[in-house]
Amino acid sequence: MGIDTVLWSRLVTGLTLGFHVIFATIGVGVPLMIAIAELMGIRKKDPHYTLMAKRWARGFVISVAVGVVTGTAISLQLALVWPNFMKLAGNVIALPLFMEVFAFFFEAIFLGIYLYTWDRFKKPYIHWLLTIPIVAGAGMSAVFITTVNGFMNQPEGFAMSGGQFTAVNPVQAMLNTATFSKVFHVLSSAYLTGAALLAGIAAFALLKKGASEYHKKALKLMMAVVMVFGLLNALAGDVSAKFLAEHQPEKLAAAEWHFETESGADLILLGWLNAEHEVLGALHIPKLLSFLAFGDFNAEVTGLNEFPLDEQPPLLVHYLFDLMAGVGFTLLGISFLYFLFVFWKKRNEHNKWLLRSIALGAPLAFLGVELGWFYAEIGRQPWILRGYMRVEEAATTSPSVRILFFVFLLLYILLGTVCVLVLRRMFKNNPAETEMEKWNQHPGDKTTVKGEHAK
Amino acid sequence: MSYELIGISVLWLFLYGYLIVASIDFGAGFFAFYARLTKQDHLINRLISRYLSPVWEITNVFFVFFYIGLIGFFPDTAYYYGSALLVPGSIAVILIAIRGSFYAFENYGSKNNIVYLFLYGASGLLIPASLSVALTLSEGGFIYKQGETISLDYWALFTNPLSWSIVGLAIVSVLFISGSFLAFYASRAEDHSALKLMRSYALFWSTPTIITALTAFIYLGQHNERHFQNMMDLWWLLALSVAFFMLAMWLLYSGRRYGLAFTSIMLQFLCAFFAYGIGQYPYILDPFITIENSITSPAMGLALVIVFIGGMCMLVPALILVFKLFLFDADYVKGKK
Numbered sequence: 132m133g134i135d136t137v138l139w140s141r142l143v144t145g146l147t148l149g150f151h152v153i154f155a156t157i158g159v160g161v162p163l164m165i166a167i168a169e170l171m172g173i174r175k176k177d178p179h180y181t182l183m184a185k186r187w188a189r190g191f192v193i194s195v196a197v198g199v200v201t202g203t204a205i206s207l208q209l210a211l212v213w214p215n216f217m218k219l220a221g222n223v224i225a226l227p228l229f230m231e232v233f234a235f236f237f238e239a240i241f242l243g244i245y246l247y248t249w250d251r252f253k254k255p256y257i258h259w260l261l262t263i264p265i266v267a268g269a270g271m272s273a274v275f276i277t278t279v280n281g282f283m284n285q286p287e288g289f290a291m292s293g294g295q296f297t298a299v300n301p302v303q304a305m306l307n308t309a310t311f312s313k314v315f316h317v318l319s320s321a322y323l324t325g326a327a328l329l330a331g332i333a334a335f336a337l338l339k340k341g342a343s344e345y346h347k348k349a350l351k352l353m354m355a356v357v358m359v360f361g362l363l364n365a366l367a368g369d370v371s372a373k374f375l376a377e378h379q380p381e382k383l384a385a386a387e388w389h390f391e392t393e394s395g396a397d398l399i400l401l402g403w404l405n406a407e408h409e410v411l412g413a414l415h416i417p418k419l420l421s422f423l424a425f426g427d428f429n430a431e432v433t434g435l436n437e438f439p440l441d442e443q444p445p446l447l448v449h450y451l452f453d454l455m456a457g458v459g460f461t462l463l464g465i466s467f468l469y470f471l472f473v474f475w476k477k478r479n480e481h482n483k484w485l486l487r488s489i490a491l492g493a494p495l496a497f498l499g500v501e502l503g504w505f506y507a508e509i510g511r512q513p514w515i516l517r518g519y520m521r522v523e524e525a526a527t528t529s530p531s532v533r534i535l536f537f538v539f540l541l542l543y544i545l546l547g548t549v550c551v552l553v554l555r556r557m558f559k560n561n562p563a564e565t566e567m568e569k570w571n572q573h574p575g576d577k578t579t580v581k582g583e584h585a586k
Numbered sequence: 587m588s589y590e591l592i593g594i595s596v597l598w599l600f601l602y603g604y605l606i607v608a609s610i611d612f613g614a615g616f617f618a619f620y621a622r623l624t625k626q627d628h629l630i631n632r633l634i635s636r637y638l639s640p641v642w643e644i645t646n647v648f649f650v651f652f653y654i655g656l657i658g659f660f661p662d663t664a665y666y667y668g669s670a671l672l673v674p675g676s677i678a679v680i681l682i683a684i685r686g687s688f689y690a691f692e693n694y695g696s697k698n699n700i701v702y703l704f705l706y707g708a709s710g711l712l713i714p715a716s717l718s719v720a721l722t723l724s725e726g727g728f729i730y731k732q733g734e735t736i737s738l739d740y741w742a743l744f745t746n747p748l749s750w751s752i753v754g755l756a757i758v759s760v761l762f763i764s765g766s767f768l769a770f771y772a773s774r775a776e777d778h779s780a781l782k783l784m785r786s787y788a789l790f791w792s793t794p795t796i797i798t799a800l801t802a803f804i805y806l807g808q809h810n811e812r813h814f815q816n817m818m819d820l821w822w823l824l825a826l827s828v829a830f831f832m833l834a835m836w837l838l839y840s841g842r843r844y845g846l847a848f849t850s851i852m853l854q855f856l857c858a859f860f861a862y863g864i865g866q867y868p869y870i871l872d873p874f875i876t877i878e879n880s881i882t883s884p885a886m887g888l889a890l891v892i893v894f895i896g897g898m899c900m901l902v903p904a905l906i907l908v909f910k911l912f913l914f915d916a917d918y919v920k921g922k923k
Contacts, residue, residue, distance in 0.1 A: 196690030199643055200683035203650055210657055210668035211675045214736070217657055217664030222882050225658025226889045232654050233897040236647045240904045243640035244911060251911075264904075299882075301889040528735050529672045542680050546687055553691045 139533040140212045140526035145508075146536065147205050149501060150543045154198030156500050159273045159318070160325020161191050164356065166262035171352065173255045178570055179345050180352075182563060185249070187329065190554055192246060197550050201543075202235075212532060216515050216525035219296065223289055224279045226301040231275035238268025270318060277317045280507075281309035285378060286516050312367070312374040313507075319364040320459075320503065324496040326356035327462055331493025334486040336563075345563040347481070350489070354469045357492075361463035368459060369423065376424030379517070380433035382510040385444040386452035387420055388413075392434040396420040401453055404446060444510045451506035458499030462492050589887030590877045593659035594870075596894060597652055598863045604648035605859065606763060606852060611645045612710035613764020614638055615685070617787060619707025622700065629780045630768065636919070637771055639693055640912050644905075646686060658890055662880035666871050669736035670729045671720060678716040685709040711757050718756040722749040725810045726872030748805040755798040759855070762791040766834065766851050770844040775919045781844075788838055796831060799858065810872065816865035823864075827857035 165187050172180030206228075210217045241264040252258050282288075288304030289296040330353035333346045375383040384390070388399050388410050398420040402413020418428040425432075435443055465488050472480035511517055515525045526532075614634045621627040657664045668675075684705055692702040723729060728743050729736060743749050765788035772781035807814035817824065830850040837847035868876045881887060912918055 193690055195643070196687045199646055200686040203646060203682055203686075204679045206650055206654065207675055207679050210653075210664040211672045212668075214665045214668030217668060218661050221657050221661030221664050222886055225654075225661070225882060225886055226893060228654050229658050229890055229893055230897075232647065232651050233893070233901070236644070236651065236897075236901055237904065239643035239647050240901070240908055243643060244908060247640045248911065297883065299885050301886050527669060527672055529669065529737070531673050535672070535676050538676070538680065542683060546683065549691055550687070 136528055136530060136532055137523050137526045139536055141522065143212055143532060143536045143539060144205075144208060146539060146543065147201065147208055148504070148508075150547070151198065151201040151205050152500060152504055153497055154194050154201060155273070156321045156324050156497070157191070157194045157328065158198040159269045159321035160323075161187060161194075161329070162262065162266045162269050163322055164325050164329055164353065165191065166259070166266050167356070168349075168352065169259050169262060173259060177348075178567070179348050182345065182567060182570070183349050183352075186558070186563060186566070188246060189557065192242075193550060193553055193557070195242070197546050199239075200546070204539075212527050213515070213525045214527055216520060219294075219520060220283075220516060222296045223286075223299055223301065223304045224282055227275040227278045227282075227305050231272045231279075234268045234271035234275060236268075238265055238272065241265050241268065273317055273321060274314050275305075277314045278305045278307070278310045281307050281313045283515065284313075284507075284511055284517055285309035286519055291519065308378055309374065312371040316364070316367040316371050316503075319360050319367045320500055323357060323360035323364045323459075323462065324500055326353045326360060327496035328493045329353045330357055331490045331496075334489035335493075337481060338483065338486050338490060340562070342481070343564055345567060351473070354466050354489070357462060358466040358470065361459070361466055364459055365463060368456065372423050373425070376432065379511070381435060381438045381442065382444060382448075383424065384433060384435040384438075385446060385510060386448050386506065388435075388446065388449050389420065389432060390434050390436050392431060392437055394421065394431045395429045396424075396432040398423065399449075401450070442513065444512050448506050448510045451502045451509065455499050455502040455506055458495050458502065462496055462499070465489055465492050589884065589891060590659070590881040592891055593655070593881070593887065594867075594877055597655045597659065598860070600648060600652045600655065602856060602859050604645075604652055605855065607641070607645045607648055608714070609760040609763035610767045611638060611642060611764075612714055613760045613762075614768060615689075615706045615710030616708075616761065617764065617768065617784075619703050621783070622703055626783060629777075629783050630772075633768065633772055633775060633777060633780050635693055636775075637768075637912065638689075641908065642686070642689055644908070646682070649682075655890070655894075659882055659887065660870060660875065660877070660880045661882055662875050663870055666729060666736055666874050667720065667723070670723065670738040673738075674716055674719045678713060681709045681713045681716060685713065711760070714756040714760050715753045718752045719743070719749070722746075722752050724866065724869070724871050725806070725813065726869075727809065729871065729874070731874070746805075746809070748802070748809045751798060751802040751805050755795075755802045758791055758794040758798050762788060762795040763851060763855070765791055766838065766844075766848050769838070770848040771913075771919065773844040774916065777920075785838060785841065789835075792831075792835055792838070796828075813865050813872070816867070817861050820861045820864060823857045823861040827854050827861070830854035830857065 165184050168180045168187065169184035172178065172182075172184060241261050245258070245261040245265060248258060248261070282304050285307045286304075287307040288300040288302070290298040330350055333350040333353060336346045337343065337350065372383065375386075387396075388402075388404065389396055390408060395418045397418065398416040399410055400414040400416070402410050404410060421430040421432055422428045424430065465485075469480055469485060469489065472478040472482070472485060513521050513523075515522045614637075618627065618631055618634055621630050688702045688705045688709075692706060722743065723738070725748065728739050728746075728749075730739055765784055769781055769784035769788050772778075772784050803814075803817075806817075830853045834847045834850040834854060837843050837850070866872075868878060870877060870880065882890075
C-alpha cells in the first residue's frame with residue numbers, strides 16, 4: 132500500500148505540473164511580447180502593433196486564469212501530497228515560496244490595472260509603463276520558484292542533525308549552485324516559447340487566410356524574438372550541461388547513457404539499449420560529450436556505473452534529453468531560415484513550407500518545455516531532496532490520493548477544453564483585419580468589440 | 587515581540603483580509619446567479635463585473651499568501667494539516683480552479699452563459715464551506731495520530747454540530763459581507779435600482795449571520811472548553827463586534843452612509859475574528875501544534891519578516907493605486923471610463 136500511494140502521489144504531482152507548465156510558460160513568456168508590441172506601436176505610431184498588444188493581452192488573460200488556478204493547485208498539493216517533505220524542507224524553502232507569492236501578487240495587481248486602463252491615461256507611455264511590473268513580476272515568480280527546484284536538486288545552506296535541518300541559511304539555500312543555470316534556462320525557454328507560440332499563430336493565420344499586413348508584422352517581430360531567445364536558450368542549455376557534469380554527474384550520465392567513466396567521452400544521439408546495457412543503433416559523435424561537459428575534448432566524464440544501483444535515475448531520460456535539445460535547435464534553425472529568406476531577395480519568406488514549419492514550431496516549443504521538465508524531474512529520481520530525502524519517505528500515506536488523480540485529470544481535461552473553446556470563439560469570428568477597419572472608421576474610439584477591456 | 591508572534595499575527599491579518607475580499611467575490615457570484623434566476627440580473631451584473639474583473643486575481647493571492655506563510659513560519663502545519671486535509675483540501679482546490687477559470691471564461695470570453703454562471707455561483711458558496719473545515723479541525727478531536735500516520739475522522743467531523751455551525755456561519759457571512767459591499771458600491775455608482783436590491787440582500791442576510799455566529803459560539807463551548815473560556819475573557823472584543831454590527835444594521839436600515847456601514851461590518855468581523863484567534867493561542871492545531879514548538883529556525887523567521895516588510899512596501903502603494911482606480915474613482919465606478 133505504501134509503495135502504491137507513492138506512485139499515485141508522483142502521478143498526481145506530475146499531472147498537475149505537466150498541465151500547469153503550459154500555462155506558466157505562457158504566463159512568463161507572453162507579457163514580454165505584449166510589452167514589446169505595445170512599445171513598437173507607440174514608437175512607430177503604427178496601430179498594427181498596438182492592436183497586436185491588445186489582442187495578445189486579451190488571449191493572455193484567459194490562459195492566465197488557468198495558470199493561476201493550477202498554480203494554486205500545485206502550491207496546495209505540495210503540502211497535501213508531500214506532507215513529510217514540506218515538514219522537513221519548509222524550514223529552508225519557505226523564503227523563496229513566500230517571495231514567489233509577493234511577485235505573483237505584484238503581477239496580479241498590475242495586470243488588473245493594465246487590462247482596464249487602455250484609454251485612461253493621456254500619454255500612451257504611461258500605460259506601457261504598467262507592463263514593466265507585469266513582466267518583472269512574472270519573471271521574478273519564475274526565478275523564485277526555480278530556486279526551490281534548484282534547492283531540491285542541490286540542497287545547500289543548512290546542517291543536518293537528528294533528521295532535522297539546523298543552522299539554516301535561507302539565502303544560501305536560495306542561491307544554491309543549481310540556481311543560476313536553472314533560472315537562466317527556465318527564463319530563456321519561456322520567452323522562446325512565448326514568441327514561438329505567437330509566431331506560430333501568425334504563420335497559421337497567413338496560411339489559412341492569405342497575406343495580411345497585421346500578421347506579417349507579427350510574424351517578423353516574433354521571429355526576431357525567437358532567434359534572440361533561441362540563441363540564449365542554447366547557451367543556457369550548455370551552462371546547464373556543464374553544471375550537471377560537475378555537480379550532478381549521475382543525471383547527465385543517465386541522459387547520455389554514459390556508463391563507464393572515461394576521458395574523451397562520445398555524445399550519443401537516440402538509439403536503444405539491449406538487456407546488457409549496450410547502446411545500439413545510436414549516432415556517436417566522438418569526444419563531444421567531454422567537450423560539452425567541460426569544454427575540453429579529452430576531459431574525464433563520470434559514468435553511471437560509479438553510482439549505487441538504487442541511486443540511478445531511470446534510463447528513459449536519454450530520449451527526453453535528446454528530444455528537448457532537438458526541439459531547441461529546430462526552433463533556432465527555423466528562425467535562421469526565415470531571416471535568411473527575408474534578406475535573400477530571391478526567396479519569399481512567406482512561402483508555404485516555411486510558414487508551415489513556423490506554425491508547427493508553436494506546439495513543438497511547448498513539447499520542448501515539457502520534455503525538459505520531465506528530464507529535469509525524472510533525472511533526479513529517486514531523490515526528492517537529492518542526497519537527503521527519497522521520494523518514498525516524502526509522500527502522503529492516504530490511499531485517497533489514487534482517486535484524486537482521476538478527479539484532477541478530469542478537471543484538467545475540462546479546463547483545457549473550455550480554455551481552447553473560449554480562445555477560439557474569441558478570435559475566430561473577430562479577425563484582426565476587421566478590428567483594424569473598425570479602428571480606422573472611428574479613429575477617436577479605440578474600443579473595438581464587445582467584451583473588450585477598455586470601456 | 588518574538589518571530590512566532592509576529593508571524594502568526596501577520597498571517598491572521600492576511601486570513602482576515604482574505605475573508606473580506608473573498609467574501610465579496612464569493613457572494614457576488616451567488617448574487618449574480620440568483621439575480622439571473624429572478625430576472626433581476628440587468629440591475630447588478632454590470633456593477634459586479636466592473637468591480638470584480640480587475641481584482642479577482644488579487645483575491646486569490648491573499649489565500650495563497652496565507653498558507654504559504656503558514657507553512658513557512660510553522661512547517662509542522664504542513665505535516666498535520668497536509669496529511670489530514672488531502673481530500674477536503676483537494677476539493678477546495680478543484681472548486682477554486684473551476685471558479686477562477688470560469689469567471690475569466692465568462693467575463694473575458696463568452697458572455698452570458700448560464701452554465702458558467704451556475705458554476706461560478708455554486709462554487710462561491712461551496713468554497714467557504716470547504717475551507718472552513720480547516721478551522722473546525724484546529725479545534726482538535728478530529729485528527730488522529732497512529733504511529734507516523736495522520737488521519738482525519740470523517741465520521742466525527744460530519745456528526746459534530748460544531749462543524750456544521752461553522753460551515754453555516756461561513757456561508758451566511760459571505761452573503762452578508764458581499765451584499766453590504768455591493769450596496770456600498772452601488773451607492774457610489776449612484777445606481778439606485780441596484781442599491782435597492784443589494785440593500786435588501788444585505789439586510790436579509792444580517793439576521794442569519796448573527797444567529798449562526800451565536801450558535802457556533804455555543805457549540806464551540808461544548809467542544810473546546812479552553813478556547814471558549816479564553817474567548818469569554820476577551821468579552822470586550824466580542825461586545826465591540828456586536829456594537830459594530832448594530833451600527834451597521836442601523837445605517838443600512840435607515841439607508842444612508844453605506845461606506846460607513848460597510849466599514850463597521852469590516853470592524854465587526856475584525857473584532858470577532860481576532861477574539862477567536864487570540865482565544866485559540868497558543869495552539870494552531872489543538873493539541874498537536876502550538877505556536878512555540880513548531881516555529882521555523884530563527885534565521886528563516888528573520889528572513890521571512892524582512893521579506894514581508896519589503897514586500898509590503900511594494901504592495902501597499904500598489905493596492906492603494908488599485909483602490910484609487912477602481913473603487914474610489916467615481917467616474918470609473920459609474921461606468922464612464
